[in-house]
Amino acid sequence: MTYTAVNPPAGDLDHVVDAWDAAPGLTITAGAADTVDRLADRGFDGRLRLRVNPGVGAGHHEKVVTGGHPKFGVGLDRAPDLAARIDREFEFAGIHAHAGSGISGDDLADHRELIRRLGELARDLESAGVAVETVDVGGGFGVPYREDAPPLELDAVADATREALGDIDGQLAIEPGRYVVADAGVLLTRVNTVKEAPGTVVAGVDAGLTTLLRPAMYDAYHAVRSLARDAGDRDQVGVTVAGPVCETADLLCENRPLPRPERGDLLAVGNAGAYGYEMASTYNSRPRPAEVTVDGGLLRRRESLADVSRLDAPAASSRRPEEHEP
Numbered sequence: 373m374t375y376t377a378v379n380p381p382a383g384d385l386d387h388v389v390d391a392w393d394a395a396p397g398l399t400i401t402a403g404a405a406d407t408v409d410r411l412a413d414r415g416f417d418g419r420l421r422l423r424v425n426p427g428v429g430a431g432h433h434e435k436v437v438t439g440g441h442p443k444f445g446v447g448l449d450r451a452p453d454l455a456a457r458i459d460r461e462f463e464f465a466g467i468h469a470h471a472g473s474g475i476s477g478d479d480l481a482d483h484r485e486l487i488r489r490l491g492e493l494a495r496d497l498e499s500a501g502v503a504v505e506t507v508d509v510g511g512g513f514g515v516p517y518r519e520d521a522p523p524l525e526l527d528a529v530a531d532a533t534r535e536a537l538g539d540i541d542g543q544l545a546i547e548p549g550r551y552v553v554a555d556a557g558v559l560l561t562r563v564n565t566v567k568e569a570p571g572t573v574v575a576g577v578d579a580g581l582t583t584l585l586r587p588a589m590y591d592a593y594h595a596v597r598s599l600a601r602d603a604g605d606r607d608q609v610g611v612t613v614a615g616p617v618c619e620t621a622d623l624l625c626e627n628r629p630l631p632r633p634e635r636g637d638l639l640a641v642g643n644a645g646a647y648g649y650e651m652a653s654t655y656n657s658r659p660r661p662a663e664v665t666v667d668g669g670l671l672r673r674r675e676s677l678a679d680v681s682r683l684d685a686p687a688a689s690s691r692r693p694e695e696h697e698p
């Protein structure tokens with residue numbers, strides 16, 4: 373088990389060090405000397421991996437390129453000293469970096485460069501007497517979100533990785549979570565409003581950026597299909613699928629060719645299995661949706677308005693006069 377955090381709040385570190393007490397095999401990945409100090413302050417001396425900033429990244433959108441951003445990891449110039457310190461004071465579990473998300477065949481050059489730099493660092497550390505157990509190259513394996521996108525050629529990624537990494541004594545690790553679960557989830561949403569607008573038909577739906585944030589946050593493309601029984605008989609029109617929040621970004625797609633929508637239709641939005649519910653919010657007091665299995669089993673019930681307001685303090689007007697602030 374690995375815990376990888378960026379700027380972990382104190383409570384998180386307390387929690388993870390408690391978890392390590394119970395399960396000493398836990399590996400913690402730290403991306404700042406400060407985090408290493410804070411772990412030492414808590415008595416942690418277990419398995420610690422160093423997240424480095426390799427100065428290069430990749431990804432489908434500027435907001436998901438992590439590799440070279442100052443927020444993530446320790447610069448390659450500082451990494452050897454910090455790795456040596458970790459090796460002295462903890463169990464050094466190797467090095468880590470994550471290029472970014474949605475790496476496609478086109479981005480392989482950047483991905484390859486990141487891995488080349490990690491391989492070089494691993495060899496430098498080895499020759500300085502610091503054994504590197506694992507070189508973790510993160511996730512980012514591109515999911516074909518578009519219907520016409522070719523699937524990522526995993527063999528090509530593997531070949532590029534092997535070649536760029538070169539010979540290392542330790543093991544290669546990857547974090548393919550999104551790639552494994554993205555197409556395991558579909559978002560179902562009902563059309564509640566249909567409106568002819570200049571240049572497009574707007575289908576107002578129950579879901580939106582509070583349910584699936586990726587289109588609003590990253591301009592991400594998700595396939596949309598009409599599940600209306602007679603969808604095949606309807607004419608195709610440019611449809612803008614819009615959520616119920618007063619934000620222009622609250623769109624699941626814009627002017628996409630789809631069967632003409634009607635109020636009550638169900639639409640299916642694909643590849644919602646990764647960063648779907650996890651990124652869902654209760655912004656605008658919108659309850660989050662239920663999660664169900666394909667055969668109808670309930671995994672998580674739909675939130676109610678009462679759930680959303682559960683933690684609110686009583687409204688000022690309903691408090692007794694003596695409780696009001698002066």
Ligand SMILES: Cc1ncc(COP(=O)(O)O)c(C=O)c1O
Nearest residue numbers: 470473474510511512513547550
């Ligand atoms: C350290 C690390 N590993 C893995 C991932 C997952 O990347 P993806 O979902 O693109 O596969 C991230 C995402 O930010 C990450 O920061």
